[in-house]
Amino acid sequence: MLIQYRDVFRSLHSHGVRRLVIGGVAAVTHGVPRATFDLDLIIAPDADNVSRLLDGLLDAGLGTAALTDAEQVQRHEITVFRDRIRVDVQTSAPGLSFEDAWSRRPMVALGDTVVNVVSREDLIAAKRASGRPVDLQDVELLRPAEP
Secondary structure, three states, X not given: OHHHHHHHHHHHHHOOOOEEEEXXXXXXXXXXXXXXXXXXXXXXXXXXXXXXXXXXXXXXXXOOOOOOOHHHHHHOXXXXXXXXXXXXXXXXXXXXXXXXXXXXXXXXXXXOEEEEEOOHHHHHXXXXXXXXXXXXXXXXXXXXXXX
């Protein structure tokens, strides 16, 4: 799953983007058997980080004319595509504080790149807060088994 996004991770890492993998890819990383077709990221919303994000997306071949206004990124979720790669980037998520989640993140090595993934506990909180049926199903699979 992570392999198909290797170039994106490598570029964002090299640009120093503070980002966390959330959503379906994070659920899969934590052991949920689920198909997902996009990469969801939450980023630190400060202007410098957003600027590094835009540079990293351009270097990964995911830039478009719509990715020129950092303030727009800070106000809205953005989606970028390349071939079969889809990346959704947001600066906030229900039930999730970026700074708190950043401090608890597990880091996964993918070759020469570090992938920052939201912790299981933070992922559960975010998925509960979203309230979508697929997210609530993931919560059931992410919760530790009760003895």
